[in-house]
Amino acid sequence: MAVAAVALAVGAGTGPLLAPDPARADTVRGLQWYLDSLKIPQAHKVTKGKGVTVAVIDTGVDPNLPDLRGQVLPGKGVTAGAAPDGRRDDDTRLAHGSAMAGIIASRGGGAMRHLGIAPEAKILPVSMGDSFNSGDLSEGIRWAADAGADVISMSVGAEAQPTPAEVAAVRYALDKDVVLVASAGNRKQGDRRVSSPANIPGVIAVTGLAKDGGHFAESVGGPEAVLAAPMEDIISPRPKSVSPNGYGLGSGTSDAAAITAGVAALVRAKYPDLDAANVANRLIRTARDKGPAGRDSQYGFGAIDPLAALTRSVPAVDAHPLLAGAATGAAPSAGAVDPAEDDGPAVSFSMKKGPGALIQAAFCLAVPLVLLIVVIVLVRRSRRKATAGPPGYSPSAGPLRYPPPGGPQAGPPGYPPPPGHPPAGAPGVPPHIPQFGTPGNPPTGGAPTGLPVPPQAGPPPGYGPMPTGGPDPYGVPPVPQADAWQPPGTAPTAPPPPPAPGGHQQ
Structure with a gap:
């Protein structure tokens, strides 16, 4: 059932900025605290996202913003009344789509200009106007995938179960080799659990961090x-019609998702041969584990680490790590990465293409090798006995026979003596030679080479069907906060009421 069309809700904690004074430290670049926290200047020495296209499914994007000039490709309007090419922002209060596009791909150019996470990437706007329903979102995802998007950023959501059309659209985009990123949701807007489309398997659901690196209280969390x-106090470019100085601050998982989409663009530019599954895997495996060990409801697999994602060695996978039933997907484990490459805690994984596979291969090679050695030894011994004979044996005495009891054993190796003769292993009697895997000689003590049989890994924790519903996992009430997004000179208004069921900005 399609979600009813509703007006896009106000982003949490947004507000205009005063015109920056060059003589003050509060420049636009100075307010981009997250760039230094994420080591984006160092990451830009590796790549700036050239050659990558990021689709922004939102309210449209204004291509005339100074920080986005030349960055916005012709896109698509999927909602009646939206600009046919998506290059108009229909959010007349916040310019939400333009803000998200700026966080991803603003060109920068000095302390008074906004710098995006991937300033050489291009933006493909997919406009749903100022309201949307699940049909619009599904159409937007499919269109962006067909139009050549490398990454799809969705800073929108509805606290509801995804529709079959949305799930099918996400899988369609994954099959088209697209990385999908979505915001988890904001408590101020009434969200209590990870919203759709972030709760669809295969989508990178992004929660929010505060300036101190901890979980931001207004961000929702959940098993997805x-x-x-x-997400706290993220500055972004806005049209002058929305903010007289051309910038605004926001505190929402919308901003966190846009930042993550920008990092995904950097990874795709650095590793153009990686498919979407391995891009997601690289982002997950290089994240800084925070909170409880492994995947948790507040941080997921951890805080995103752009520089590590661009430079660390990460084993490849052949299935998407976020899809249930992935046979070789990344799974959390207690392992560790190379200390020379790591400057903090990180998630590591256990995969079938790791050391266990080497042990299995060595085991398979060792068995026939041991059998071959045993055969060679037996053949050489029988040849020596055929020419020289065992001690006490005379060739002229006829066929080989066992000596009387108490004498040396001269029978064929591996066979017991007749009744009345000493058993193998008695003084002066050659010991019995066990043959691994032959009848009557079952293997004991493991493989003949001493190699341990590798354990079989269980299903990766954190994957499988996503649990839904249930009470709020944290019990944290929404933080009351007046909406700061008011034109200069007007009094702030009370926070808007929670949105009706349906889609909204985040």
Whole structure:
């Protein structure tokens, strides 16, 4: 059932900025605290996202913003009344789509200009106007995938179960080799659990971090959380019609999702041969584990680490790590990464293409090798006995026979003596030679080479069908906060009431 169309709700904690004074430290670049926290300047020495296209499914994008000039490609309007090419922001209060596009791909150019996470990537706007329903979202995802998007950023959501059309659209985009990123949701807007489309398997659901690196209280969490990124006081470009100085601050998982989409663009630019599954795997495996060990409801697999994602060695996978039933997907374990490459805690994984596979291969090679050695030894012994004979044997005495009891054993190796003769292993009697895997000689003590049989790994924790519903996992009430997004000179208004069921900005 389609979600009813509703007006896009106000982003949490947004507000205009005073015109920056060059003589003050509060420059636009100075307010981009998250760039230094994420080591984006160092990451830009590796790549700036050139050649990558990021689709922004939102309210449209204004291509005339100074920080986005030349960055916005012709896109698509999927809602009646939206600009046919998506290059108009229909959110007349916040310019939400333009803000998200700026966080991803603003060009920068000095202390008074806004710098995006991937300033050389291009933006493909997919406009749902100022309201949307699940049909619009599904159409937007499919269109962006067909239009060549490498990454799809969705800072929208509805606290509801995804529709079959949305799930099918996400899988369609994954099959088209697209990385999908979505915001988890905001408590101020009434969200209590990870919203759709972030709760669809295969989508990177992003929760929010505060300036101190901890979980931001206004961000929702849940078992579908994948990564966490900064969301507190994120500055972004806005049209002058919305903010006279051309910038605004926001505190929402919308901003965290846009930052994560920008990092995904950097990874796709650095590793153009990686498919979407391995891009997601690289982001997950290089995240900084926070909170309880492994995947948790607040941070997912951890806080995103752009520089590590671009530079650390990460084993490849052949299935998407966020899809249930992935046979070789990344799974949390207690392992560790190379200390030379790590400057903090990180999630590591156990995969079938790791050391266990080497042990199994060595085991398979060792068995026939041992059998071959045993055969060679037996053949050489029988040849020596055929020419020289055992002690006490005379070739002229006829066929080989066992000597009287108490004498040396001269029978064929591996066979017991007749009744009345000493058993193998008695003084002066050659010991019995066990043959691994032959009848009557079952293997004992493991493989003949001493290699342990590798344990069989269980299903990766954190994957499988996503639990839904249930009470709020944290019991944290929404933080009351007046909406700061008011034109200069007007009194702030009370926070808007929780939105009706349906889609909204985040």
